[in-house]
Amino acid sequence: MTDPTHCFPEGFIWGAATSAYQVEGSPVADGKGPSIWDTFTRVPGTIEDGSSGDIACDHYRRWDDDVDLMVEIGLDAYRFSVSWPRVLPNGIGAINHRGLDFYDRLVDRLLEHDIEPFVTLYHWDLPQALQDRGGWPERHTAAAFADYARVVAERLGDRVTNWITVNEPWVAAKRGYLLGDKAPGHHDPVEAVLASHHLLLGHGLAIRAIRDVSPRGRVGIALNLTPVVAASGDPGDIDAARRFDGDVNRWYLDPLHGRGYPVDVLADLESDGEIVDRAYLESSDDHDVIAGPTDFLGVNYYERTIVRRASNEVSPEVAISPDAAITEMGWEVYPSGLTDLLVHLADEYRPRSILVTENGCSYGDGPDQDGKVHDRRRIDFLKSHLAAASGAIAAGVPLHGYFVWSLMDNFEWARGYRQRFGLIWIDFETQERILKDSAFWYRDVIAVNGVQ
Numbered sequence: 502m503t504d505p506t507h508c509f510p511e512g513f514i515w516g517a518a519t520s521a522y523q524v525e526g527s528p529v530a531d532g533k534g535p536s537i538w539d540t541f542t543r544v545p546g547t548i549e550d551g552s553s554g555d556i557a558c559d560h561y562r563r564w565d566d567d568v569d570l571m572v573e574i575g576l577d578a579y580r581f582s583v584s585w586p587r588v589l590p591n592g593i594g595a596i597n598h599r600g601l602d603f604y605d606r607l608v609d610r611l612l613e614h615d616i617e618p619f620v621t622l623y624h625w626d627l628p629q630a631l632q633d634r635g636g637w638p639e640r641h642t643a644a645a646f647a648d649y650a651r652v653v654a655e656r657l658g659d660r661v662t663n664w665i666t667v668n669e670p671w672v673a674a675k676r677g678y679l680l681g682d683k684a685p686g687h688h689d690p691v692e693a694v695l696a697s698h699h700l701l702l703g704h705g706l707a708i709r710a711i712r713d714v715s716p717r718g719r720v721g722i723a724l725n726l727t728p729v730v731a732a733s734g735d736p737g738d739i740d741a742a743r744r745f746d747g748d749v750n751r752w753y754l755d756p757l758h759g760r761g762y763p764v765d766v767l768a769d770l771e772s773d774g775e776i777v778d779r780a781y782l783e784s785s786d787d788h789d790v791i792a793g794p795t796d797f798l799g800v801n802y803y804e805r806t807i808v809r810r811a812s813n814e815v816s817p818e819v820a821i822s823p824d825a826a827i828t829e830m831g832w833e834v835y836p837s838g839l840t841d842l843l844v845h846l847a848d849e850y851r852p853r854s855i856l857v858t859e860n861g862c863s864y865g866d867g868p869d870q871d872g873k874v875h876d877r878r879r880i881d882f883l884k885s886h887l888a889a890a891s892g893a894i895a896a897g898v899p900l901h902g903y904f905v906w907s908l909m910d911n912f913e914w915a916r917g918y919r920q921r922f923g924l925i926w927i928d929f930e931t932q933e934r935i936l937k938d939s940a941f942w943y944r945d946v947i948a949v950n951g952v953q
C-alpha cells in the first residue's frame with residue numbers, strides 16, 4: 502500500500518458510534534423500564550415511517566456478533582450509550598443489575614479485542630418515570646443523572662476509562678421541549694431553556710460522580726456544533742446568524758468553559774419571554790459545577806448552517822446553498838466546515854483535547870445482486886471530512902480521535918429506518934448484516950493510520 506496522503510498522529514483513535522435506543526431493541530427485556538422514546542414512538546404521527554426502536558438492530562441480543570464485525574473493521578474504539586432505564590427502571594432508586602450485566606459483558610468483550618469502550622451516559626432516552634416528574638426542566642433530574650452516572654461508573658469504572666456525559670444537549674432540550682420533533686415532544690420555550698440548564702448541570706454533577714468513583718476516568722461531553730454563516734450582508738441576516746450561533750453553539754460552549762451564558766443570548770431569551778428567572782440561570786454555584794474540568798471536548802459535526810432573517814421576524818431560517826451537494830437527510834456536504842470549526846474551537850476555548858465523536862452521512866445504498874453495498878458517496882464524504890480533520894491537526898488543533906456515525910444503520914429518531922448512516926447495512930426484517938464498501942475502506946484507513 503502506498504503512503505497515505507493524510508497521515509494521522511500515532512495513537513490517533515479510530516472509532517465508530519451508536520446509541521442505545523437506536524440499536525438495542527428489547528425494550529422490556531431483563532427488567533428494563535420505559536424511556537421517553539418508548540412513549541413518544543407510540544404517539545401516532547411522531548415517526549415518519551410509523552416505526553419505533555422496539556427491535557432496531559436487535560443489538561441487545563446480537564452484540565457479540567456485532568463486536569466481531571467491529572473486529573473485522575479493525576476499530577480502535579467503540580462509542581455506545583448506556584440506557585438509563587435499563588439500569589434504573591424508575592430513573593432513581595432500585596438498581597436493575599441485569600441491565601448493567603449487558604454493558605458489563607459488552608465492555609469485557611470489547612476489551613478482549615483491544616477495542617476501547619467510550620461510554621455515553623445520556624443519549625436522549627430519559628426514564629419515563631422521571632419525565633412523569635417533569636423531566637429535564639426540573640432540577641432534580643440533574644441530581645438523578647449524577648446518581649445514575651455513579652451507579653454505572655461503580656460497575657464499569659474499573660475497565661472503562663472514557664466517559665461522555667451527555668450527547669447533544671441542544672437536541673435534547675430544544676427539539677425535545679420546544680420544537681417537539683423529539684421525545685418528549687413538548688412545545689414550551691421556557692421548559693426548553695430550563696432543560697438546557699439542567700442538562701449542563703447534570704453533566705457537571707456527573708463528572709464529579711465519575712471522578713469520585715473512578716479517578717483515572719477521562720470525561721467529556723459531546724456537542725452538536727456547526728459553523729454558522731449569514732446568508733447575506735443584510736443586517737437582518739447577520740443578526741439571525743448571531744442568534745443561531747448563540748443558541749446552538751455558544752449557549753453550551755461558553756458555560757462549559759467558565760464564561761457563563763452569553764449575555765446576548767440571555768438578552769434575546771429575556772426579551773422573547775423565554776426566561777422566567779434569569780438569576781436562577783446565572784447562579785455562580787451552578788456555573789462552577791458546569792465548568793468543571795473535562796479531559797476532552799466531543800464534537801459532533803455534520804454540516805455548516807447558513808442562516809437568514811426569518812420571514813416572521815421571530816426565529817431565524819436555515820438556508821441551503823443552491824449548488825450544495827446534500828445527503829439524504831437534506832444536509833449540506835461541507836467538509837471544510839469541520840476544519841473551520843475545529844480551528845475555531847481550539848483558538849477560542851483551548852480544550853485539552855478534541856474528539857470528533859460523530860461525523861457521517863445518510864445514503865440509502867443497499868445490496869446489489871452480489872450482495873455487496875457500493876456506498877461510494879459515503880466513502881467520498883468520510884474521505885473529505887478526514888482530509889478536513891487532518892488539515893485541522895496540521896493547523897495545531899489537539900484532535901485525538903474520530904468516530905464515524907454510525908457503526909450500523911439504525912433507528913434515526915423521527916426519520917425512522919428510512920435514513921441509513923451505517924458502515925454496516927442492516928436488513929431490518931431479517932437482521933442480516935453486510936459490511937458496506939465504506940466499512941472496508943475505513944478498515945484500510947485504520948490499518949495505515951491515514952487516508953489515501
Ligand code: IFM
Pocket residue numbers: 520523669801859906913922
Ligand atoms: O442519529 C443521530 C445521533 O443520535 C445524534 N447525532 C446525529 C445523528 C444523525 O442524525
